[in-house]
Every structure is written in structure tokens, then in C-alpha cells.
Amino acid sequence: xxxxxxxxxxxxxxxxxxxxxxxxxxxxxxxxxxxxxxxxxxxxxxxxxxxxxxxxxxxxxxxxxxxxxxxxxxxxxxxxxxxxxxxxxxxxxxxxxxxxxxxxxxxxxxxxxxxxxxxxxxxxxxxxxxxxxxxxxxxxxxxxxxxxxxxxxxxxxxxxxxxxxxxxxxxxxxxxxxxxxxxxxxxxxxxxxxxxxxxxxxxxxxxxxxxxxxxxxxxxxxxxxxxxxxxxxxxxxxxxxxxxxxxxxxxxxxxxxxxxxxxxxxxxxxxxxxxxxxxxxxxxxxxxxxxxxxxxxxxxxxxxxxxxxxxxxxxxxxxxxxxxxxxxxxxxxxxxxxxxxxxxxxxxxxxxxxxxxxxxxxxxxxxxxxxxxxxxxxxxxxxxxxxxxxxxxxxxxxxxxxxxxxxxxxxxxxxxxxxxxxxxxxxxxxxxxxxxxxxxxxxxxxxxxxxxxxxxxxxxxxxxxxxxxxxxxxxxxxxxxxxxxxxxxxxxxxxxxxxxxxxxxxxxxxxxxxxxxxxxxxxxxxxxxxxxxxxxxxxxxxxxxxxxxxxxxxxxxxxxxxxxxxxxxxxxxxxxxxxxxxxxxxxxxxxxxxxxxxxxxxxxxxxxxxxxxxxxxxxxxxxxxxxxxxxxxxxxxxxxxxxxxxxxxxxxxxxxxxxxxxxxxxxxxxxxxxxxxxxxxxxxxxxxxxxxxxxxxxxxxxxxxxxxxxxxxxxxxxxxxxxxxxxxxxxxxxxxxxxxxxxxxxxxxxxxxxxxxxxxxxxxxxxxxxxxxxxxxxxxxxxxxxxxxxxxxxxxxxxxxxxxxxxxxxxxxxxxxxxxxxxxxxxxxxxxxxxxxxxxxxxxxxxxxxxxxxxxxxxxxxxxxxxxxxxxxxxxxxx
Numbered sequence: 001x002x003x004x005x006x007x008x009x010x011x012x013x014x015x016x017x018x019x020x021x022x023x024x025x026x027x028x029x030x031x032x033x034x035x036x037x038x039x040x041x042x043x044x045x046x047x048x049x050x051x052x053x054x055x056x057x058x059x060x061x062x063x064x065x066x067x068x069x070x071x072x073x074x075x076x077x078x079x080x081x082x083x084x085x086x087x088x089x090x091x092x093x094x095x096x097x098x099x100x101x102x103x104x105x106x107x108x109x110x111x112x113x114x115x116x117x118x119x120x121x122x123x124x125x126x127x128x129x130x131x132x133x134x135x136x137x138x139x140x141x142x143x144x145x146x147x148x149x150x151x152x153x154x155x156x157x158x159x160x161x162x163x164x165x166x167x168x169x170x171x172x173x174x175x176x177x178x179x180x181x182x183x184x185x186x187x188x189x190x191x192x193x194x195x196x197x198x199x200x201x202x203x204x205x206x207x208x209x210x211x212x213x214x215x216x217x218x219x220x221x222x223x224x225x226x227x228x229x230x231x232x233x234x235x236x237x238x239x240x241x242x243x244x245x246x247x248x249x250x251x252x253x254x255x256x257x258x259x260x261x262x263x264x265x266x267x268x269x270x271x272x273x274x275x276x277x278x279x280x281x282x283x284x285x286x287x288x289x290x291x292x293x294x295x296x297x298x299x300x301x302x303x304x305x306x307x308x309x310x311x312x313x314x315x316x317x318x319x320x321x322x323x324x325x326x327x328x329x330x331x332x333x334x335x336x337x338x339x340x341x342x343x344x345x346x347x348x349x350x351x352x353x354x355x356x357x358x359x360x361x362x363x364x365x366x367x368x369x370x371x372x373x374x375x376x377x378x379x380x381x382x383x384x385x386x387x388x389x390x391x392x393x394x395x396x397x398x399x400x401x402x403x404x405x406x407x408x409x410x411x412x413x414x415x416x417x418x419x420x421x422x423x424x425x426x427x428x429x430x431x432x433x434x435x436x437x438x439x440x441x442x443x444x445x446x447x448x449x450x451x452x453x454x455x456x457x458x459x460x461x462x463x464x465x466x467x468x469x470x471x472x473x474x475x476x477x478x479x480x481x482x483x484x485x486x487x488x489x490x491x492x493x494x495x496x497x498x499x500x501x502x503x504x505x506x507x508x509x510x511x512x513x514x515x516x517x518x519x520x521x522x523x524x525x526x527x528x529x530x531x532x533x534x535x536x537x538x539x540x541x542x543x544x545x546x547x548x549x550x551x552x553x554x555x556x557x558x559x560x561x562x563x564x565x566x567x568x569x570x571x572x573x574x575x576x577x578x579x580x581x582x583x584x585x586x587x588x589x590x591x592x593x594x595x596x597x598x599x600x601x602x603x604x605x606x607x608x609x610x611x612x613x614x615x616x617x618x619x620x621x622x623x624x625x626x627x628x629x630x631x632x633x634x635x636x637x638x639x640x641x642x643x644x645x646x647x648x649x650x651x652x653x654x655x656x657x658x659x660x661x662x663x664x665x666x667x668x669x670x671x672x673x674x675x676x677x678x679x680x681x682x683x684x685x686x687x688x689x690x691x692x693x694x695x696x697x698x699x700x701x702x703x704x705x706x707x708x709x710x711x712x713x714x715x716x717x718x719x720x721x722x723x724x725x726x727x728x729x730x731x732x733x734x735x736x737x738x739x740x741x742x743x744x745x746x747x748x749x750x751x752x753x754x755x756x757x758x759x760x761x762x763x764x765x766x767x768x769x770x771x772x773x774x775x776x777x778x779x780x781x782x783x784x785x786x787x788x789x790x791x792x793x794x795x796x797x798x799x800x801x802x803x804x805x806x807x808x809x810x811x812x813x814x815x816x817x818x819x820x821x822x823x824x825x826x827x828x829x830x831x832x833x834x835x836x837x838x839x840x841x842x843x844x845x846x847x848x849x850x851x852x853x854x855x856x857x858x859x860x861x862x863x864x865x866x867x868x869x870x871x872x873x874x875x876x877x878x879x
Contacts, residue, residue, distance in 0.1 A: 048077060055087065060094030063087050067099065071112075081112045092123065097132030100124070104138065117142075128155060133164025140170060149174065160188060165197030173203060182212055193224060198233035201225070205239060218249040229260065234269030237261070241275070254279070265293065270302035277308065287312070298342060303351030310342035310357060332366055340367050352388030359383060359391065384415065389422035396430060409434070420447065425456035432462060441472030452483060460487035461495045468507075477508030488519065496523035497531040504534065513538055524548065529555035536563060542570075558591030565594065587617065592624035599632065603641075611642030622653060627660035634668055651678030658689055663698035666690070670701065674708065683708065694725060702729035703737040710744075719744075730756065735765030742771060750781030761792065766801035769793075773807065777816070786817025802832035806840040813847060822847065833863065838872035845875070 048069060054062035066077070067087030073079025085106070091099035104123035106113040121142040127135030140155030153174055159167025172188035175181040186207060192200025205224030208217050222243050228236025241260035244253050258279050264272030277293035280286050291312050297305030313335045340361035346354020359379045362371045371379070377398065383391035396415030402408035413434055419427030428451030435444035445466045451459030464483035467476050481502055487495030500519030503512045517538045523531030529552045536548035546567045552560030565582045568574050574582060580601070586594040599617035602610035615636050621629030630653045636642050637650035651672045657665025666689045672678050673686035687708050693701035706725035709718045723744065729737030742756030754775055760768025773792035776785045790811050796804030809828035812821045826847060832840030845863030867875035 055090070058090075058094050060091045060096035060099065063091035063094060064096040064099040064102075067091060068102075085112055092126065095130055097127040097130030097135060100127035100130065101132050101135040101138070104135065108138075128158060131158075131162060133159045133162035133167055136162065137164055137167040137170060140167065140174075144170075144174065149177075156188075160191060163195060165192045165195035165200060168192035168195065169197050169200035169203060172200065176207070176212070182207075193227065196231055198228045198231035198236060201228035201231065202233050202236040202239065205236065209239070209243070216249075218243055218247045222247075222250060229263060232267060234264045234267035234272060237264035237267065238269050238272045238275070241272070265296070268300060270297035270300035270305060273297035273300070274302055274305040274308065277305070295342075298345060301349060303346045303349030303354055306342045306346030306349060307351050307354040307357065310339040310346065310354065313339035313342065336361075336366055347383070350386050352383060352386055352391070355379075355383035355386060356388045356390040356394075359394075384418070387422070389419040389424035389427060392416075392419035392422070393424055393427040393430065396427065400430070400434060420450060423454060425451040425454035425459065428454065429456050429459040429462065432459065436462075436466070439472065441466055445473050452486065455490065457487040457490040457492035457495065460484070460490075461492060461498065464495070464498065477502070481508040488522070491526070493523040493526035493528035493531065496520075496526075497528050497534070500531065500534065504538070524551065527555055529557035529560070533557050533560040533563075536560065542567060558586060558589050559593055561586040561589060562591040562593040562597070587620070590624070592621040592626040592629065595621040595624070596626055596629040596632070599629070603632070603636070608642070611636070613642075615642035622656065625660070627657045627662035627665060630654070630657035630660070631662055631665040631668060634665070638668075647672075647678040649678075658692070661692075661696065663693040663696040663701065666693035666696075667698055667701045667704070670704065674704075691725075694728065697732055699729045699732035699734035699737065702726070702732060703734050703740070706737065707740065730759055733763055735760045735763035735768060738763065739765055739768040739771065742768065746771075746775075746780070750775065752781075754781040761795070764799070766796040766799035766804060769796035769799070770801050770804040770807065773804070777807075777811075786811070790817045797828065800835075802835045802837040802840060805829075805832045806837060806843065809840070810843070813843075833866070836870060838867040838870035838875070841870065842867035842872050842875040 048066070051062045051066050051069075055066050064087075067084045067090075068074075069077040070080055070087055071084035085103070088096075088099045088103050092103055100123045103113070104120040104127065105111075107116045107120035107123060109115070121139065124135045124139040124142065128139045136155045136159035140152040140159065143149070143152035143155060153171065156167050156171035156174060160171050168188045169192040172185040172192065175185035175188060186204070189200050189204040189207065193204050201224045205221040205228065207221075208224065209221035210216060222240055225236045225240035225243065229240055237260045241257040241264065243250055244257040244260065246252075258276065261272045261275045261279065265276050273293045274297045277290045277297070280290045280293070282290065291309060294305045294309035294312060298309050317333075317335060340358070343354050343358040343361055344367070347358040359376065361367050362379065363376055377395065380391045380395035380398070384395055392415045396412040396419065399405075399408040399412035399415065413431065416427045416431035416434060420431050428447050432444040432447035432451065435441075435447060445463055448459045448463035448466065452463055460483045464480040464487075466473050467480040467483070469475075481499065484495045484499035484502065488499050496519045500516040500523065502508050503519065504516035505511070517535060520531045520535035520538065524535050532548050532552035532555065536545040536552065539545035539548055546564065549560045549563045549567065553564050562583075565574070565579070565586060568582070569579055580598065583594045583598040583601075587598055595617045599614040599621065602614035602617065605611075615633065618629045618633035618636065622633050634650040634653035634657065637646045637653065639645070651669065654665050654669035654672060658669045670686040670689035670693065673682045673689065675681065687705055690701045690705035690708065694705055702725045706722040706729065709722035709725065723741065726737045726741040726744070730741060738756050738760035742753040742760065745753035745756060754772060757768045757772035757775065761772055769792045773789040773796070775781050776789040776792070778784075790808065793804045793808035793811065797808050805828045809825040809832070811817055812828065813825035814820065826844060829840045829844035829847065833844050841863045845860040845867065848863070849857065849860035864875045
């Protein structure tokens, strides 16, 4: 085993180093011919000859000068780049910094030398060591690209120390990047600007504008931007213009900003060209100038300007009314082809709007080659990826049309969400529609609300309708009003109609028919047929109402045609035959009220064929959503008029009328439920529908609900609630309810019972008069008043209440409150008995038997037997 020391390797390293030097020399010799043999000293140019002779004496600067003359063929030197590179290499070997720098540039760009970035970096480092400022700056850039920031900083410092302006600029920018050495950065940039380095002035202005480490001072920033602009820096001009427009510290001056943008555009700043174009007044005289500016910015790589140029080419110009044939190249106006070319250019520059319009050009066949649906999908997908919200929305619509594909629906939702997040109102509205179809109304409302905030009036209406429907969303009528108002302010006729309807029907706020009328009128002007119809309903002037109904009728609203006919009838413009013809015509056109009116006419004739027609017309009107037609049809089916009796179908029609909140329909449906007609009985549901109808001030329903609550076997037993319902029915002028309430109060609250019976009697209910008279006669709930009792019995008897006639007869028989009069008593008993009132028959027989037994015994026995057969048990015990 042998141990090798470091000393044994030193000669080997030295030999390797020498070998490398030799190889380099051989390399230079291989492509650097002997210039002395090929180039004699120029006889006519003494200065060039002197430089040549000094170069032969290994003077580096002289070799550099001769090489540059040889490179460009200046003075008397013939142009020969190959010999020039050899001279520059010789100059670099003899410590000429400019020569090393130039060789590094040629190696970096691949001009005159093979492209070799590493060799270029080595040459720049060599030139930098020879105090060449530009080479130090280039060497620093190379180190910075490789992430060697310490070496880059050293090179930049040396470049700046050698008064190379770009080196100072790069040093200042480098101080800002990793460690934020603000003071050093500012010092370096100030020196660069002092050396008339335009980008350094711009960077120094940006430093003062942003105020890193200290408050921003825009006035100072403006000074440096202006200096950079004077030195020819486009970015400095554009930044100064921006400060004149948006800085809070500098008075805004659009004219100065426009001039600065124009100068920046001339200096090749594409965004400035676009800004200049956007600030140019748009008219026929300036269109060409604006287009030129957009095209210039577009050619300089500004995608937005390409899009604006294409849009300007299409602005206010006719487009083809049909899609050109894809089989042959389309014959299109030149401006369309130019616009599509600009859109394609914008898309290649990753401008989202340009991509979207490029797709439109291709899908409409305005460019060649034609595209398939799969290619359209692909184009939309690529445009969506680079940020085109419209492309995402259109792609979402394509997926949404695949209704039977759940994955496609998910893709559509994601695309709508993406476009909505990019503030595209149509996408938010489409997202809301998709969510609403899936019954996700709360999320749909949020999407509609976002679209509404982006000034999408359709979305405002959709959000408001969700709030009114209260399906999955809390009902908020006042908020719905505000949303309708926002959309109406943006000239949305449907929202104006809905807002007018809310003012009209006192929904979400107070009722104001004047405001409703104005809103209806505004919507009617934009041909909203429902608004015209409701405007006609609110017009106090028949002529104005007729005009509104007529316009609504012409717009296709059939109910308005019905009202037009009604007004014509009031004006006696139609004969009875013409009325029927008009009703028939408007019914055929879809006016359900006309169908129901015509059916009512046929029903009143009561002829079999007319009743059949009435049933058919009521069926049509009911199927068309007219609630009272459903109720009338139910009555015909229940009674078997106009056709066979159909209790089950009648129950269905009553239920449909009740679903539309028609009080009479709910009453009849509840009646069927309580009695088990046409289907199973359900007393609880019957009670609910009776109460629903009662809330609409339908007195018979209040009465029936109150009576149901008194019957524990049919529904929940609740006497207190029953009394409330009966009282409500009594207030609604339902005499039976007043009487029933009196009967319930008769024992516990006789004074209240007297009031209830009095109310029933005043409403013409004979039993109420009879019951009140009995309480007056028997001194229940107050004093005895036989005279008033007789008057009430007489009133009830006149209304054919035979019990009252019997009670009145008893007063005449006994002489109570009136002189005794047996003849009157017999006559009253006779009337009541003739109407099969058993007590009257018994009392008449008893009176005759005791008055004159011999004469009236047979009649008395016959009356006793009649009363007994009628169920009056007392009469059965008498002979």
C-alpha cells in the first residue's frame, strides 16, 4: 500500500492547467488565421496603418480598433467578419475590455460566433476585470439569472462605480428584491438617473410612488417620471400620465395625461397606445385614428388592443343576416375578416374577450376552415381556462342543454360558478336558474342576488319572485319590493308590473293605487300585457280603461278581451246575439272569464242542451285556472244537471277551487269532507277548510266550523272557539249563526242569548224571533214582556215558522198579552197542523174537545191520532 500526498498531485494539476491553456490557444488558432500574412499595412491610411503596426506589437486597444474597422469595412479596411473576430480575440488576450465585451455579445447572440452563453459570461467577467462597465452589467445579469445574487451585486457595484448607468439601475433594483435595502436602492437609482439612464429614473419614480419604507410622495415621483419621459422612456411617460389621472396628491389633468400617453405610444408603449385610443372622442372623424392606435398597440403585443381593434371594425356596421355556407369560403365584407383576424391575434396574446369573439367568428363561419361542435367545445374550454367568463358561460350553456346527463349538469354548474365569480351577471343568473330547477332555492336566490348587484334586471326579478313564493327562502315582501324597484328603474317591464301589483294589493307595504297605476302604465308602454290589463282595472275613466284593455287584448291577453266585451255591452254596442258571439270568440281565444260568463248564461236557461254546454264551458274555464268556474262545475256535477251526477268528480272540482282560495269552493269541499261525499270523510280537514273559508269572510263556513267544534265525534271539541266562529258568522249577517249562538248561551248567559236571538230576528230569521219571544214570555234573561212576545210570534208566524204560530195561538187561547180569542187560536193551530206540526194538531184537538165535546169529538180524535202518528207521545194517551 502506498500513501499519496498532496505534493505528488501538484505537478499533475499544473500539467492539466497548461494543457487547457494550450487547447484554448489551439482553438483560437483554428478559427483565427494569421492576420499578418493576410492583411498588409494599408498604404493610403496612415492612422489605420499605425493601429495595425501597434496591434502586431500586441497592443490590445489597437487590435480592437483594427478589428472593429475590419468587422464593418470602414475606412480602407475591407469587410471581413472572420478576420475581425480573430483581431478582437487577440485584443481580448491582450487585455482589451471592449474586445472581450464585444466577443461576449457575439457569443450570447450567436452572431459571427457559435452561440454559447457560458463562454459569453466568461468573456464578460474577463472584460469586467478590465474595468469595462457594460461588461460588468452584463455579467451581473448573468449571475442574477442563475440566482447568484451576491456575485451579481458585486458586478453591478463595479459597473455603477465605473459610471455605467444601467449597472446602477440594476443594482438599485437588486437591492429592492431580496432584502429591501431601500436606502442603497435609492442611492443607486439616483446615480443612474443622474447619469441620464431613463429606466433608472422610471424605477426611482416608482420607488417614490409606492413609498416603500416611507409615505409615498407622488410629486417627487412625477418629477422622475417626467425626466425619464424626456429621456425617451415610454414607461416613464405612461406612469406620469397615470399620476395625472388617478393620484390623490396631484391635481387631475386629463389633457396632460392624454399628451403623455400619446408620447408613450410614439415611444412604443402598447398600453399607452390603447389608453390614447380610449381617450380619443369617438366620432366619424376620429374612428380611423382610434383604429390605427389600437392596431399599433396590437402589433406591439397588447391583447386588449387587438380586441378593441376588432370590436371597432364591427362597430355600427351591418353583419350577415345568415350564417355563410361552410362548403365554400364565405363572401364576407373585408372589415369582418379583419376584425376576426384581430380577435384571433388577441386570443393568441391570451386576451379572454378576444378569444370569445374569435370563437364567435369561427362558429358563425366567418373564418376558415369551418369548425365542428367538438371543436367549438374545445375552443370554449381553452378560452375559459385563460379567464374568459363569457366562454365559461357559453360552455356551461352547452353542457346544460344535455338535460339527461347528470355529469354535464355538474359541469354546467361549475362553469357558471366560475364565470359568476368573474362578475359576469349572465352566468350568475344562469347559475340561479340551474339551482332553482334542482329545488335549491336558497342558493339560487344568492346567485340571483349577486347577478342583480351586477345590474342584471332579469336576476332582480327572479330573486324577488323567490322571496314572494317563499319556497326554501324566507318570505320578505319588503325586500321583494326593493328588488322589483331596482329592476324597474332599469326599464324592466315585468318588474314594473310586479311592483305595481304589490302597491295595488298592499303586499310588502301600504296600498297606493296611484303608484300602482303609474307603474302599470310604464310597463304597458313596453307592451307588458298584464300591466295593460291591470291598468284598465284601475282606470276611473271608462274610455282610458277601454283603451288599456284593448291594447292588452291585442297583445294576446284573453282576459282583457273579456273586459273589452263587458265595456262594449255597457255602451250598448252589442246586441244579445252579438254578445254571445263575442263571448264565444274570446272564449275560443283563451279568455276563461268569457267561457264562464257564457256557461252562466246557458245555465240560467235550464234547458238540457244548454246545461250540457254550460258544463263543458265551466270545465274549460276550470281547467284554465278560473276558480269560480270549478265551483260552478262542482255544483252541476253534484246536482246532476247537464249530465250524469258525479259526486267524486264534484269533490275534485271543489278541491281545485279551494286550492285557488275561493271561499265558496272551500266551503263546498269542506262539506263533502265532513259528510264523506265522493271520498272518505275527514272532519279535521273539513274544519280546516271551513276555517280557511271563514277567514275570507264567508259566513256559512264560519257557521259550519262553529257547529263542527260543538260535535266531539266529528272534530276536536272546542266550545270557546266555536262561540268565536259563530260570533264572526253572526257579524257577517249569517242569521242561523246568531240563533245557534243564542241557543248555546240560553242556559248559561240568557241575557246574551236574548241579544243573539234579537240579531237573528233582525236578519229575518223566524226561529230567532220565536226563540226571543219565548224568552220574553218566560222572563229568561230579563223581564216578562208578553206584548213584545206576541209581536215577535206574529212576525215569525208571518215568515211561516209554524212553531211560532203555535205559540201565538197559545197566547190567544189563554189571553196572555192580548184579549182571549179562541177563534184566532183555532185558526193558528189549524195552519200549523196543516203543515204537519204535531204539537199544533194536539193542541187544536184538545181545544176542540174541551170546547164542545159532542160537536168536535170526532175531529179531536182525528187530530190526536195525527199528532200521535207524527211522534207526539202525549197525543197517544188521549181518546
